[in-house]
Amino acid sequence: MYVKSEYKEEEALLSPTSSEEEEEEEDELGLRRPRRAQEGSERGSFQPPDSKQAARRLRAESKRRPARPPRGPKSSESVQRIKKSRRVKANNRERNRMHNLNTALDSLREVLPTFPEDAKLTKIETLRFAHNYIWALSETLRLADQLGGGLDSLLSPGSADSPSSSSSLAWSCTASPSPSYSTLSPASPSSSTSDMDYWQPYAQPRANDFI
DNA sequence: TAGGCCATCTGGTCCT
DNA sequence: AGGACCAGATGGCCTA
Numbered sequence: 271m272y273v274k275s276e277y278k279e280e281e282a283l284l285s286p287t288s289s290e291e292e293e294e295e296e297d298e299l300g301l302r303r304p305r306r307a308q309e310g311s312e313r314g315s316f317q318p319p320d321s322k323q324a325a326r327r328l329r330a331e332s333k334r335r336p337a338r339p340p341r342g343p344k345s346s347e348s349v350q351r352i353k354k355s356r357r358v359k360a361n362n363r364e365r366n367r368m369h370n371l372n373t374a375l376d377s378l379r380e381v382l383p384t385f386p387e388d389a390k391l392t393k394i395e396t397l398r399f400a401h402n403y404i405w406a407l408s409e410t411l412r413l414a415d416q417l418g419g420g421l422d423s424l425l426s427p428g429s430a431d432s433p434s435s436s437s438s439l440a441w442s443c444t445a446s447p448s449p450s451y452s453t454l455s456p457a458s459p460s461s462s463t464s465d466m467d468y469w470q471p472y473a474q475p476r477a478n479d480f481i
Numbered sequence: 482t483a484g485g486c487c488a489t490c491t492g493g494t495c496c497t
Numbered sequence: 498a499g500g501a502c503c504a505g506a507t508g509g510c511c512t513a
Binding site: 356359360363364367 | 499500501502
């Protein structure tokens with residue numbers, strides 16, 4: 271589902287000709303260097319020894335760049351071809367960029383606990399939950415520091431691994447945000463809209479926690 | 482069938 | 498100039 275069949279077909283169509291197409295584009299844009307393969311034979315041609323001036327002139331001419339063939343205005347067809355080729359390249363880059371973004375999102379999903387375990391969070395859920403998760407973990411550390419025992423007090427025998435069970439904090443990995451929490455938002459950069467409520471941790475912070 | 486999610490395309494803007 | 502980034506548009510797939 272990740273790659274559309276349409277895309278595969280396009281690639282199959284494009285790949286055998288893409289380098290050709292690029293060469294063609296470069297050529298049309300004047301990016302390629304002029305071919306000078308035939309010049310060698312001319313340079314090695316015999317010079318009469320009596321004419322130093324002629325020899326100098328020839329040397330000078332041999333250094334000079336060969337005249338380019340006159341370049342007339344590009345036909346609209348070739349302009350269209352160039353534009354299309356650039357578009358195709360840009361599309362490939364964009365597709366690749368989005369694939370990288372999704373890969374990063376997948377690796378983020380891997381470190382987030384979900385229930386059930388194989389549940390796949392959507393993109394927006396992943397980002398929001400990661401935000402909440404980080405917030406909850408840092409709150410856990412903060413509480414541990416306040417208790418004085420550091421992490422040891424939280425990880426003592428009898429307490430579970432999950433910070434949610436070892437402190438008053440809890441976070442959600444579901445799509446449904448906490449409906450109740452919409453007041454304080456000191457831990458979040460964005461706070462006002464109801465949509466942003468979803469960014470908030472599911473713990474109910476006490477007001478003086480943030481003074 | 483409507484709505485949500487997603488991949489892709491596209492044109493504009495910014496950056497190197 | 499070319500690539501990266503971004504946001505809007507579009508169409509496909511899936512589910513309630």
